Amino acid sequence: MIIKVCGMRDSNNIRQVVDLGVDWIGFIFYPKSSRYVSMKSSSSGLLPDIAINYDCNKLSTHKCTVKKVGVFVDDTAQNIITRVVNYDLDIIQLHGSETPTLIRNLRSTLDPDIHPDIQFIKAISVKAPRDIDKYKLYEKDVDYFLFDTKCETIGGSGKHFDWEILKLYDGEKPFLLSGGIKPEDVEKIKLFNHPKCIGIDLNSNFEISPALKDIQSLSKFITEIKK
Template identity: 55%
Template sequence: MRDGENIRQVSKLGVDYIGMIFWEKSPRNVTMIPSHAGIIPDTTRLVANSETPSCYQRVGVFVDEMAQNIITRVVNFKLDVIQLHGHEEPTLIRNLRSTIDPDLRRGIQIWKAISIMDRNSVAIYKQYEDCIDAFVFDTKCTCIGGSGKQFDWSVLDDYDGEKPFLLSGGIGPDDAARIRDFKHPKMMGIDLNSRFETEPGMKNVELLKQFLTQL
């Protein structure tokens, strides 16, 4: 998300996290603007006004981004969570955490997205379990996120890791009953993206509200 008023409206629904995508190739990209002090957030679109509740956490989504650029956005946007959606190596993730926590952002969480095509895809989590806080299981596709397509959730029966995960990938307004029926001891929530948008980066607040009441 990148519009301050839209963030304010969605936050009133009691969501736990609000995501901001920092990837130039994405139509949902949150931009930065130059200033005499360096590069700062485009607050005209992103930062909601003082009426916005602070009950949600800010998630920054990055795709194979340089560590310094991630750190800059963590500081400037006061991110609570870093979600890595590319081919980041565990060594980079460990170095990133040690640089940020505790000096720049104490308690920063790092999530790793795993692209799921079949049961074999699930096993990739083992490479990252000792360096991240949670996984995001998303649909494998040629694009990076926002595909609107789902994977077969039953393959997550093979996930026996210790870290919690978010279920992602094409979840839409008609999936409330399926989500209620889906059970996994490590599922911490769901990621709602393109199928709840009026345009890239803008959530349909009424559609979200109706959906959340059905869960």
């Protein structure tokens, strides 16, 4: 099972989370998010903006297997490409109303010249059974789906949706289960069964404060989920 911890920002906290043996680390590049990872303009007009929160590239040597996921919401192709370059992102997660055309254009621009084998996740917000069908628009153009709770904010609601709805998903692409997963959900996750579910996405319910993860809580959860 892939374990993705999203909404990271603090350098030391990132290294602690990586040391727990997680597979993917998520960075949110959505300015309205309380977990937003900001940038500093190079002011030159020639070079990409400069990442200032931490040296994300050190993760590559710290634990070579961790993948870096950038989360975007209806952002421009230019901003997405800039962050792929500056943070050496492995996966782009799109959490808004992005079009399949944008995804195809990003892939053709990035792969292979800028980032070979870049991958894409399309997040699908779920409240009712009819929401599942949205995957059909994107299935040919993404590598994974992420099913999250539909809410007024963009992710990070801390609330579950009815996972039984996912029985309606009959697509070919694998997906991650998201939406308010809590430390006490270990057994519920173990009982959830879908042939295309390959992992889980953890965020707000494992935090001390926005973007700062509770290492003790995460460690206990990961140990129990891997038993």
